[in-house]
Amino acid sequence: MSNIPYRTHLSEEEIPRYWYNMQADMKEKHDPFIHPGRLDPVVFEDLQPVFCDELIKQEVNTTDRLIEIPEGIREVYKLYRPSPLCRAYNLEKALGTPAKIYYKFEGNNTSGSHKLNSAIAQVYYAKEQGITNLTTETGAGQWGTALAMAAKLYGVDLTVYMVKVSFEQKPYRKAVIETFDAKIIASPSDTTEVGRMMLAQDPTTSGSLGMAISEAIETAVKTPNSRYVLGSVLNQVLLHQSVIGVEAKTAFEKIGDYPDIIIGCAGGGSNLGGLIAPFMGDKLQGKTNPYFIAVEPASCPTMTRGRFAYDFADTGRVTPLTKMYTLGCDFKPSSIHAGGLRYHGMSPIISKLYHDGYLDEARAYGQNACFEAALQFAQAETILPAPESSHAIKAAIDEALKCKETGEEKTILFGLSGTGYFDMSAYMQYRNGTMVDYIPSDEELNESLQHLPKIPGIQE
Numbered sequence: 001m002s003n004i005p006y007r008t009h010l011s012e013e014e015i016p017r018y019w020y021n022m023q024a025d026m027k028e029k030h031d032p033f034i035h036p037g038r039l040d041p042v043v044f045e046d047l048q049p050v051f052c053d054e055l056i057k058q059e060v061n062t063t064d065r066l067i068e069i070p071e072g073i074r075e076v077y078k079l080y081r082p083s084p085l086c087r088a089y090n091l092e093k094a095l096g097t098p099a100k101i102y103y104k105f106e107g108n109n110t111s112g113s114h115k116l117n118s119a120i121a122q123v124y125y126a127k128e129q130g131i132t133n134l135t136t137e138t139g140a141g142q143w144g145t146a147l148a149m150a151a152k153l154y155g156v157d158l159t160v161y162m163v164k165v166s167f168e169q170k171p172y173r174k175a176v177i178e179t180f181d182a183k184i185i186a187s188p189s190d191t192t193e194v195g196r197m198m199l200a201q202d203p204t205t206s207g208s209l210g211m212a213i214s215e216a217i218e219t220a221v222k223t224p225n226s227r228y229v230l231g232s233v234l235n236q237v238l239l240h241q242s243v244i245g246v247e248a249k250t251a252f253e254k255i256g257d258y259p260d261i262i263i264g265c266a267g268g269g270s271n272l273g274g275l276i277a278p279f280m281g282d283k284l285q286g287k288t289n290p291y292f293i294a295v296e297p298a299s300c301p302t303m304t305r306g307r308f309a310y311d312f313a314d315t316g317r318v319t320p321l322t323k324m325y326t327l328g329c330d331f332k333p334s335s336i337h338a339g340g341l342r343y344h345g346m347s348p349i350i351s352k353l354y355h356d357g358y359l360d361e362a363r364a365y366g367q368n369a370c371f372e373a374a375l376q377f378a379q380a381e382t383i384l385p386a387p388e389s390s391h392a393i394k395a396a397i398d399e400a401l402k403c404k405e406t407g408e409e410k411t412i413l414f415g416l417s418g419t420g421y422f423d424m425s426a427y428m429q430y431r432n433g434t435m436v437d438y439i440p441s442d443e444e445l446n447e448s449l450q451h452l453p454k455i456p457g458i459q460e
């Protein structure tokens with residue numbers, strides 16, 4: 001056996017001091033955010049009522065490659081970071097592959113996912129600015145939990161709008177969020193105008209991330225000294241999540257290896273964007289050429305079947321228009337278990353990198369195939385993966401099996417974005433054979449894509 005350890009740990013001192021900003025190295029930046037009313041590019045003042053000042057600066061920073069992580073954030077990162085880079089020896093053996101499989105595990109905190117990395121940063125900057133109330137949405141509940149933890153640590157009040165279907169499916173999520181004293185409301189709700197409108201249109205709706213975003217923004221704008229925070233999609237979130245990739249790269253340097261293939265599941269693109277960030281930096285600078293794969297659910301195939309176009313980030317159509325891969329903001333994803341992947345859009349950075357060919361491939365899998373991979377992984381590596389993460393596992397296994405055919409000893413890195421302890425009903429359904437794969441028809445996708453916004457001169 002090689003001398004690469006099962007777990008490569010970094011020391012507390014080695015927690016990164018800088019986030020890496022991919023935008024600085026992208027030769028072409030993503031298209032500007034467009035104001036939904038004026039239909040021209042948004043400016044700082046447009047975003048100020050909704051977002052914290054420092055976070056807006058990070059959002060539009062396309063020049064600084066490295067952005068310092070404040071000590072007040074690094075101190076909190078020390079509660080659960082650095083996260084280990086794990087070598088999946090047991091899985092390799094089970095597959096009989098010559099490939100070397102690594103994963104970066106982000107589930108080792110109570111919120112159970114990578115989302116805490118950005119939650120801490122966003123609440124920190126809000127607190128610095130003197131903000132007292134934050135609002136947000138959560139789908140599967142990981143983001144709401146992470147943010148509740150961070151809000152409690154920094155002493156900021158939080159209201160979470162949770163997508164109704166998840167609220168009902170996952171009562172323990174609510175209990176955890178309330179443990180950290182955050183307020184949690186099932187969305188759509190009657191607490192906002194936009195929520196009441198959505199309920200009037202469809203009283204039995206199971207909700208969506210897009211709807212919950214609209215409600216959280218409305219409440220932030222109407223509450224004094226309040227701002228809205230978002231757990232994915234935004235450039236600032238990818239920036240914060242780069243802590244994953246920077247740590248991974250340092251760990252690879254220690255063991256003298258470098259990934260040939262890097263894989264992440266993609267909901268809004270933040271764990272993928274964070275993991276690939278410094279490796280993408282190498283590629284953009286022409287130093288190395290790793291192969292990047294984004295994996296999404298077949299039930300919500302944003303990159304594989306969506307359109308690269310301007311669209312709203314929410315269902316209520318209040319956010320700036322964003323050029324991204326989208327299924328249309330009216331698209332209602334089926335109630336698959338990987339709740340964190342049920343989003344109609346995609347990070348504008350990830351979208352641009354994919355469109356320009358730097359992010360090499362997007363692929364989609366049905367959930368039964370992903371759970372099969374999750375079980376295989378759990379049984380070999382003893383970590384119970386989140387349903388979202390199982391999409392990356394499935395792709396990593398497929399790539400490792402290709403290596404078995406060709407005899408290539410490729411180095412594969414995938415993001416294990418979280419644990420699945422709150423998803424045991426999904427595991428039970430998989431095991432008793434009642435899990436269904438839902439694949440939207442072309443007609444269904446065309447229906448929501450028909451309603452993409454029109455922007456004179458830009459998108460007719």
Ligand SMILES: *Cc1c(COP(=O)(O)O)cnc(C)c1O
Pocket residue numbers: 112113114115142143231232233265266267268269270271272340341386388389417418419
């Ligand atoms: C939220 C979540 C995702 C999807 O979000 P991204 O922004 O695409 O990373 C993936 N995995 C887990 C465990 C999540 O909680």
